[in-house]
Structure formats: C-alpha cells, structure tokens
Amino acid sequence: xxxxxxxxxxxxxxxxxxxxxxxxxxxxxxxxxxxxxxxxxxxxxxxxxxxxxxxxxxxxxxxxxxxxxxxxxxxxxxxxxxxxxxxxxxxxxxxxxxxxxxxxxxxxxxxxxxxxxxxxxxxxxxxxxxxxxxxxxxxxxxxxxxxxxxxxxxxxxxxxxxxxxxxxxxxxxxxxxxxxxxxxxxxxxxxxxxxxxxxxxxxxx
Numbered sequence: 001x002x003x004x005x006x007x008x009x010x011x012x013x014x015x016x017x018x019x020x021x022x023x024x025x026x027x028x029x030x031x032x033x034x035x036x037x038x039x040x041x042x043x044x045x046x047x048x049x050x051x052x053x054x055x056x057x058x059x060x061x062x063x064x065x066x067x068x069x070x071x072x073x074x075x076x077x078x079x080x081x082x083x084x085x086x087x088x089x090x091x092x093x094x095x096x097x098x099x100x101x102x103x104x105x106x107x108x109x110x111x112x113x114x115x116x117x118x119x120x121x122x123x124x125x126x127x128x129x130x131x132x133x134x135x136x137x138x139x140x141x142x143x144x145x146x147x148x149x150x151x152x153x154x155x156x157x158x159x160x161x162x163x164x165x166x167x168x169x170x171x172x173x174x175x176x177x178x179x180x181x182x183x184x185x186x187x188x189x190x191x192x193x194x195x196x197x198x199x200x201x202x203x204x205x
Contacts, residue, residue, distance in 0.1 A: 007099040008033045008062075009091040014144055015103035017084050026077060027068040034091035034098065037065055042085030045076045049092075107137035109146060112195040114188070116177075116202050121158075123183040123204045128161070131200070133190055134172040143171045153189040157182035157204050179204050 012029045019025045030037065032052065040046045050065055057063035075082070087103040113136055118129040133150060135143050152164045152175060161176040177186060186202040 005033065007091055007093060009037065009089060009099045009101050011087075011089065011101060011103070013103070015087055015105075015107075015141075024074070024077065026072070026074070027066050030065040030067070030089065031062070032065055032091055033062040034093055035095075036092050038090040038092065039067065039072070040088040040090075041072070041077055042083075045072070045085075047072060102139040103141060104137060104139055107139070107141065107143060109135050109143060109148075109194050110138045111136040111140070112190065112192050112198045114190045114198045114200050116188070116200055119202055121179050121186075121202060121204045123157070123179060123181060126179065126181070127204075128176050128178040129202060130174050130176055131188060131190075132172065132174045133168070135168060135192070135195065146171050148192055148194060151191040153191070154186065155189070156186040157184040158186040158202075177202070 008031060010031045012031070013019060013025050015025065017024060036049045036051045038046070038048050039050060050067060050071060052063040052065050054063050084105045086105055089101040090097050091099040113134040115132050116129050117132070121127040121129060135146050135148060137143055147167050147169065149165060149167045150173065152160060152166070154160045154177060158177045158179050161178050166173050166175065177188060183204050186204060188200050188202065189197055190199075191197045
C-alpha cells in the first residue's frame, strides 16, 4: 500500500455470537491492504501482527487476513456460555496504525447518515443524484437488521423520484432526486422516528 492509497480494513462479520451455524464468528475473514493487523477482544485477549494469507492467495495483490483457531483459541473468543466482548481491530502500514475498526456487543442506533453522490448538479439539462441513507451504531457500523421507516422531503429546484416514505432494507436505502432545469439549492430532509431529522444540501448551477 502506497502512502496515497486509502487504507482498507473490512471484516466480513455482523459481530454476533450466532453468526455461524456452529456458533461464534470464527473463522473471521478480514479484507485489508495493510501490512498486518492487530486484534483485541475485550480487555484481556490481544494478538499482535496477524498477516494476510499471501501463501494461500498468491494471485491477488491484497490477500485477506483469516483469523481461525490456529491464531485464537475457542475459549478466548466467546464460546457459548461465555461473556461476549467488543472487538477492536487496527491496521498497520510501515509499523504505524493507519486505520481502526470497532464492533460493539450491544450495538444501538446512534447516527442517521445521509450522503448524496453529488453536491453539485447541472441546471441546464436534466440531472439527478442518488442519496444514500444508513442507520449506524455507536462505532459507525451499519445496523443490518433494522428496518425503520424514513420520511423524505425535498425543497428547492428538484423533485423526488419515487415515494416519500420508504423502509430501510439491511439498515440502508437509497433514493434519487432529479433537477427541474432551474438553479438554486436543494434542501433534502430525511426524518427517522428514532434518530430525528437530517438535512443535506445540493447546489444546482
């Protein structure tokens, strides 16, 4: 990974004890472009310098890190009947921490994230942008099992494509806003019952 490349650290997990049919989350697959990662489970279990599986995945530039029972023991990572703990992952590049991920044992809806693909649209022709809505937990992770209904309101030189009330699917949903050949500022309001209202603005020039 060169200095101008954004670091990646993406565990393939919902971090739930029963994620696998046999229980637990092991093996845990982590996609990363870091040199190595560090894992901390709760306050007691910490494993340094876990490297990508370069020997097993020689054909790809950034092989995954796979944490299995050769790296961590079943009794260290929350077997049935044991306390389930938070997970902390850190990615290293040239021995410096460049990215971190945290997963909570008790995730709660914390942030209504509303993000347009574009913040500037063209008024001289038909133009549109996608707005992605997510509900995130206290560590900024998607809540995949929440299906809350959101309400959408558009103000300014644009119109909403589709209904103004939709339900999240897998913790996220997207909708489209289309211009009406007028310049100005589009104010997009998204309202969630549990997390209130979030506004974003898109210019039309």
